[in-house]
Amino acid sequence: MPETASPQQISEEAFRAQALEFLQANAKPRIEEKTGWGEGSDRVGLLAEKSAQEEAEEVATAKAWRQKTFDAGFGWITGPTEYGGRGLTSAYERVWSSVEAGFDVPSGSPFGIGLGMVAPTILAHATPEVKEAYLRRLWRGEMIACQLFSEPVAGSDLAGLQTRAERDGDEWIVNGQKVWTSGAQYSDIGEIICRTDPNLPKHKGLTGFVVDMHAPGVEVRPLRQMTGGASFNEVFFTDVRIPDSHRLGDVNQGWTVALTTLMNERASIGGGGGGSGSIGSARLTELLRHLGRDHDPIARQRLADIYINSKVSAYTSMRAMAKIKAGQLPGPEMSIAKLALTNNLQRISGLVSLVLGTRLLADTGEWGTYAWAELVLGIPGMRVAGGTDEIMRNIVGERVLGLPKEPGLSK
Numbered sequence: 001m002p003e004t005a006s007p008q009q010i011s012e013e014a015f016r017a018q019a020l021e022f023l024q025a026n027a028k029p030r031i032e033e034k035t036g037w038g039e040g041s042d043r044v045g046l047l048a049e050k051s052a053q054e055e056a057e058e059v060a061t062a063k064a065w066r067q068k069t070f071d072a073g074f075g076w077i078t079g080p081t082e083y084g085g086r087g088l089t090s091a092y093e094r095v096w097s098s099v100e101a102g103f104d105v106p107s108g109s110p111f112g113i114g115l116g117m118v119a120p121t122i123l124a125h126a127t128p129e130v131k132e133a134y135l136r137r138l139w140r141g142e143m144i145a146c147q148l149f150s151e152p153v154a155g156s157d158l159a160g161l162q163t164r165a166e167r168d169g170d171e172w173i174v175n176g177q178k179v180w181t182s183g184a185q186y187s188d189i190g191e192i193i194c195r196t197d198p199n200l201p202k203h204k205g206l207t208g209f210v211v212d213m214h215a216p217g218v219e220v221r222p223l224r225q226m227t228g229g230a231s232f233n234e235v236f237f238t239d240v241r242i243p244d245s246h247r248l249g250d251v252n253q254g255w256t257v258a259l260t261t262l263m264n265e266r267a268s269i270g271g272g273g274g275g276s277g278s279i280g281s282a283r284l285t286e287l288l289r290h291l292g293r294d295h296d297p298i299a300r301q302r303l304a305d306i307y308i309n310s311k312v313s314a315y316t317s318m319r320a321m322a323k324i325k326a327g328q329l330p331g332p333e334m335s336i337a338k339l340a341l342t343n344n345l346q347r348i349s350g351l352v353s354l355v356l357g358t359r360l361l362a363d364t365g366e367w368g369t370y371a372w373a374e375l376v377l378g379i380p381g382m383r384v385a386g387g388t389d390e391i392m393r394n395i396v397g398e399r400v401l402g403l404p405k406e407p408g409l410s411k
């Protein structure tokens with residue numbers, strides 16, 4: 001990190017100049033994606049569908065870029081200096097993002113879960129030893145982390161999870177199964193929530209840990225999605241040993257740890273971190289025009305609806321993000337932001353299905369038609385990941401509108 005890293009030593013303007021200089025030296029300016037019919041790539045997906053080789057290349061490129069930006073002082077701008085961060089305020093983070101947006105830099109998606117959800121949880125709940133061991137390496141892109149929460153019978157009802165961790169001296173022995181673990185195939189560590197006391201009420205008998213994904217007894221099996229890719233996995237744990245120093249928070253206080261991660265997850269998805277904020281209405285307008293549906297009142301109405309709601313969704317996310325950036329805990333705004341986004345994705349899915357019809361089902365080779373299938377098939381996953389639409393509605397109903405709680409149900 002350069003000497004100018006100290007918060008006292010750099011103004012926002014000097015930081016902007018430094019960021020620009022670094023990006024000009026290391027990346028090419030971004031060329032505006034063309035939206036005219038037949039121009040540029042026609043890919044419109046949500047979950048990346050890649051071969052194993054493409055994925056390995058993407059991870060290697062992302063790691064190399066992250067190391068370069070970290071070493072130049074732009075990798076963890078708001079992080080505490082003791083763990084490798086630059087100790088600057090989020091205003092500097094915004095400056096970096098706005099300057100970086102003008103350049104064509106490698107995708108950071110392999111780090112989405114690790115840096116968006118796991119690293120903040122480590123910072124909030126881990127022992128100094130674990131913070132020391134992992135935070136810098138995660139932010140420098142030397143390691144990737146995954147989120148090991150969901151199980152075959154514990155998704156929305158996460159507190160019902162059954163993977164056991166039993167204490168054995170200074171270690172814990174873990175047995176059980178997780179599922180839908182995104183990126184487990186290239187992760188080095190995972191944040192796992194286990195049941196440590198089956199005799200306590202379900203929310204009270206859980207504990208969080210950082211587990212080494214390369215430890216003996218960890219087995220990762222890919223799951224194929226209906227979109228064709230295999231970006232998530234089943235992960236089996238058989239007598240996996242975790243040192244007690246790798247515990248997150250107190251024994252049986254894992255629910256609080258899980259909530260820290262889930263709030264950051266909703267923020268990340270609602271804010272577009274799930275790769276979901278990028279479907280512009282310009283592309284949809286071109287589609288309608290090409291299909292001769294731009295004068296169809298129903299299609300026009302639905303397009304206008306999508307445009308208005310994309311603004312509503314973006315502003316809701318910005319409101320939620322502003323709260324986080326002001327140092328406040330993410331709250332139900334995250335659920336509203338996520339719901340606003342997925343509702344609009346559903347509208348997009350409806351409109352393209354209406355105008356494309358069978359062209360969405362069979363590839364005629366025509367530019368910009370069948371390509372929408374990947375998006376349409378990916379949207380249900382977005383409505384489930386990070387808390388389903390129904391669960392988000394329950395949260396909004398109970399915590400924002402003050403409606404009565406569901407009898408006997410938990411999330």
Ligand SMILES: Cc1cc2nc3c(=O)[nH]c(=O)nc-3n(C[C@H](O)[C@H](O)[C@H](O)COP(=O)(O)OP(=O)(O)OC[C@H]3O[C@@H](n4cnc5c(N)ncnc54)[C@H](O)[C@@H]3O)c2cc1C
Nearest residue numbers: 147148149150155156180181182381384385386388390409
């Ligand atoms: C793309 C993607 C990536 C993911 N990545 C990860 C990951 O990296 N790590 C991880 O741990 N998990 C991950 N998940 C799992 C995700 O968190 C769960 O799928 C989600 O929490 C829902 O759980 P479930 O699939 O068990 O569905 P269930 O909880 O069984 O829900 C089934 C249906 O019942 C409804 N329902 C359930 N409870 C209620 C209720 N109380 N009120 C009203 N309706 C209800 C739901 O809305 C849903 O429609 C991922 C999922 C997806 C789709």
